[in-house]
Amino acid sequence: MTKNDKEPDAAGTPSDFMVREIDLETGEYTLIMNRSDAVMLGLRSLDRVKVSSGEANLIAIVELTDSVVKGNEVGMLNKGRKTLGVSDGDQIRLVPVTKPRSIEIIKKRLDNIVLTTEEINILTEEITNHRLSDVELSAFVTSTYMHPLTNKEIKDLTLAMVDNGEIIDLDVEPIFDFHSVGGVPGNKVTLLVVPIVAAAGLYIPKTCSRAISSAGGTADILETVANVTIPGWRIKEITESVGGTIAWGGGVNIAPADDIIIRAEYPLSIDPYSQVIASVLAKKKAVGADHVLMDIPTGPHTKVKSLDLARRYARDFMDIGEQIGIHIQCAITFGGQPVGRNIGPALECKEALQILEGAPPSSSAVEKATSLAGILLEMSGYSGDGKERADELLNDGSALRKFREIIEAQGTEIRDITSEDVPVGKYSAEVLSNQRGYVSSINNKSMVRIARAAGCPHDKLGGIVLERKNGHQVDRGDVLFRIFSSNEQKLKMAVTTAQKLSPFQIEGMVLEIVPGEKVIHTVQ
Numbered sequence: 001m002t003k004n005d006k007e008p009d010a011a012g013t014p015s016d017f018m019v020r021e022i023d024l025e026t027g028e029y030t031l032i033m034n035r036s037d038a039v040m041l042g043l044r045s046l047d048r049v050k051v052s053s054g055e056a057n058l059i060a061i062v063e064l065t066d067s068v069v070k071g072n073e074v075g076m077l078n079k080g081r082k083t084l085g086v087s088d089g090d091q092i093r094l095v096p097v098t099k100p101r102s103i104e105i106i107k108k109r110l111d112n113i114v115l116t117t118e119e120i121n122i123l124t125e126e127i128t129n130h131r132l133s134d135v136e137l138s139a140f141v142t143s144t145y146m147h148p149l150t151n152k153e154i155k156d157l158t159l160a161m162v163d164n165g166e167i168i169d170l171d172v173e174p175i176f177d178f179h180s181v182g183g184v185p186g187n188k189v190t191l192l193v194v195p196i197v198a199a200a201g202l203y204i205p206k207t208c209s210r211a212i213s214s215a216g217g218t219a220d221i222l223e224t225v226a227n228v229t230i231p232g233w234r235i236k237e238i239t240e241s242v243g244g245t246i247a248w249g250g251g252v253n254i255a256p257a258d259d260i261i262i263r264a265e266y267p268l269s270i271d272p273y274s275q276v277i278a279s280v281l282a283k284k285k286a287v288g289a290d291h292v293l294m295d296i297p298t299g300p301h302t303k304v305k306s307l308d309l310a311r312r313y314a315r316d317f318m319d320i321g322e323q324i325g326i327h328i329q330c331a332i333t334f335g336g337q338p339v340g341r342n343i344g345p346a347l348e349c350k351e352a353l354q355i356l357e358g359a360p361p362s363s364s365a366v367e368k369a370t371s372l373a374g375i376l377l378e379m380s381g382y383s384g385d386g387k388e389r390a391d392e393l394l395n396d397g398s399a400l401r402k403f404r405e406i407i408e409a410q411g412t413e414i415r416d417i418t419s420e421d422v423p424v425g426k427y428s429a430e431v432l433s434n435q436r437g438y439v440s441s442i443n444n445k446s447m448v449r450i451a452r453a454a455g456c457p458h459d460k461l462g463g464i465v466l467e468r469k470n471g472h473q474v475d476r477g478d479v480l481f482r483i484f485s486s487n488e489q490k491l492k493m494a495v496t497t498a499q500k501l502s503p504f505q506i507e508g509m510v511l512e513i514v515p516g517e518k519v520i521h522t523v524q
Helices: 035-041 078-084 102-110 117-128 134-146 151-163 190-199 218-222 232-242 256-268 273-286 307-323 345-356 363-379 386-395 398-410 444-453 488-501
Strands: 015-022 030-034 048-053 056-065 073-077 091-097 176-180 204-208 244-248 291-298 327-334 427-432 437-442 463-466 479-485 504-507
Touching (some): 015 078, 030 035, 048 078, 073 091, 102 134, 117 151, 134 273, 151 256, 151 273, 190 218, 190 244, 190 345, 232 244, 232 398, 291 307, 307 327, 327 363, 386 398
Parallel strands (some): 015 073, 030 056, 204 244
Antiparallel strands (some): 463 479
């Protein structure tokens, strides 16, 4: 239980049962009971019980069966067994408890009624302690998608998520951080910004997420070469000694409610506006960030489709950040096509290393990374041109040395890593142009769908390498992009998806012919 956890109200008398192990993973705590035992305790499917073993306890959701478990035994899934430390044959105690208070709160959200601070605290505490079923959690996510939270609700949710988790208290200051709201494939710039900023002598304990609707989150990308699941005390040590980390936020208990909510967002491939802000700011607050730079990529096929929406995000990030004690600047960046050439975890890691090594396959990722790193340097009080200084740290090898230092501190099996050390999927296919002309646009969402069809983000070696980008001239039969996968069947699916979606728009120099009056000349 967290420090704000409250004991649920008991709804029955305790009963003892024997554990039967069931090798199954779910996001929630689930308990499988024989229907006759459930009837005896007055329980129905989706009711809750408090499960205790010694001093350890949790709240589980009941599912019923006539045959999977016998009477006087309960099936416990992997998550619950690990939490309680029990195995086959152990005794546990069950006590029926009342339904979560959050159910009524979620109904209010669905009706677009503004929640009080107390209601948001209750909701966050019950999410953190796994008291809501996946259906109930999805209802909350849907409510925030349909009816975005007010700024006060976002602030309350942010602080509640921080209070219900671990706080990393660094003994150095000031603390800098960086985050991209995402929505553009190939956006591997965190792997460049963090080592550049740390090489400049600043402290940047970057925690990052896994993919929700993208081909790969930053944690997925770096995990191809290094450990990203790092406890809070180790993030503190590495930051204080090395200058920065690139760690998975879900691997440490900071704002744990956020990771549970993200899990509910994943099947729907949605990232609600207000939840984006609360999610980012909670994790920045939990690591003690004083100054944060937000990257807001904007374009027609991104999460943030217009400049007006980007400016709204910027205003709200800065407003709520000020209320919780974080100085925030926002950079609205070009999101009209993928960043760099590679899309997918291992491929993006390979490209980031190529850039650090001084052999960038594309200038767009370099330009974006050094521009953002330069803003952070200027936020620190650097009196010169921040971008020029970022370029120097990249070009003289300082950023590469710092990157290696960071991943070696986090744990990697590869010493003095190079881009050649990063593997990619063994199956590949080329997608060719069927006409001559110029690339006028690339549909970001379609590229993500193709990469996910190839297995991303779970297949970390899958993805896409672009051979052409906006403005490039192509002839019929030229390679537009290559698809990689670890699975031959998934590669075929990705090729079929690419043929169906046609993500590249290719135009000739003549866009349209407008005919005039038809004149017929006869030869005498």
